[in-house]
Amino acid sequence: MVHDRLLDIAIREFGEKGLDGASTRSIASAAGTAMSSITYHYGSKHGLYLAVADHIAEHMASEMLPVLDLEDTAPLRDPQAARAKIHHILNAFAQRMMGQKSAALSMFIMREQLHPGEAFDRLYEAAMGQVLDHLAALVAVATGAPADERTRLFAFLLAAQVFSLRSARGALLRVAGQTATEGAFAQSLTSLISFNTDAMLDRLHADRQETV
Numbered sequence: 096m097v098h099d100r101l102l103d104i105a106i107r108e109f110g111e112k113g114l115d116g117a118s119t120r121s122i123a124s125a126a127g128t129a130m131s132s133i134t135y136h137y138g139s140k141h142g143l144y145l146a147v148a149d150h151i152a153e154h155m156a157s158e159m160l161p162v163l164d165l166e167d168t169a170p171l172r173d174p175q176a177a178r179a180k181i182h183h184i185l186n187a188f189a190q191r192m193m194g195q196k197s198a199a200l201s202m203f204i205m206r207e208q209l210h211p212g213e214a215f216d217r218l219y220e221a222a223m224g225q226v227l228d229h230l231a232a233l234v235a236v237a238t239g240a241p242a243d244e245r246t247r248l249f250a251f252l253l254a255a256q257v258f259s260l261r262s263a264r265g266a267l268l269r270v271a272g273q274t275a276t277e278g279a280f281a282q283s284l285t286s287l288i289s290f291n292t293d294a295m296l297d298r299l300h301a302d303r304q305e306t307v
Contacts, residue, residue: 098136100126105147110202114144148207148214151200152221159222162187163229170233177237178296181230182289185257188226189285192260193276201261208262227251238300249299256288 104125108117119140123130137143162184170180207215230250235242240249260267260276267273273280 097126097128097132101128101132101136101143102147102150105143106151106203107199109144109147110199110206113206114141117144119143145214145217147203148217151203152217154200155218155222158191159188159226163226165225165229171236174237174239177233178293181233181237181253181296182292184226184230184233185253185288185292186285188254188257189260189288190281192257193281193284205262227254230254234296234299237296239303240299246299249295253292253295256291260284 101122105117105122108122108125112118117140119133120130122143123133126132133140133143137146167180170176204218207218227247227250230253231242231247234240234250234253235246238246240246264276267276271280276284
């Protein structure tokens, strides 16, 4: 369908060049359709940009929210279960970040992270915010920390070590002397993330015990 082709090509065009640098003429040409198709379906280049954001937000929600399994409330009552759930979530997202399947989507998301606007709001509300909120709730249970701003920032930093596998991919591969995040190297990365996660959770728990 023309609609789907336009979105797929627009994701790559906007991801590589941003809203200002992208050309709707190039997008339409690559999709094998007329410029009028963009006007008809989206109204303007900005409308297409927001449609791309909604499309990516839908994809993020379908990928991320099942991992959270929000209907499983047991980890929100038991510290050990909460810690295990944190590891499960971070490991699942690490596997996604190390793959190349969604590279074009990631480019778009990273641009919005640098210059957040209306499109970023849609991305955050669809999935990012729910992931961070749930992680913060799990961290509070796992460590006994209050559900406050510090705990939310802590949850963000836990997630950031995973998302940096994509956003800092070039530096990661150069530091490790690798060409791809796969095989034994990927296993080593997930092991280090688990080690770091436990160290951070243990430190926050110890801090909490000292203040009680």
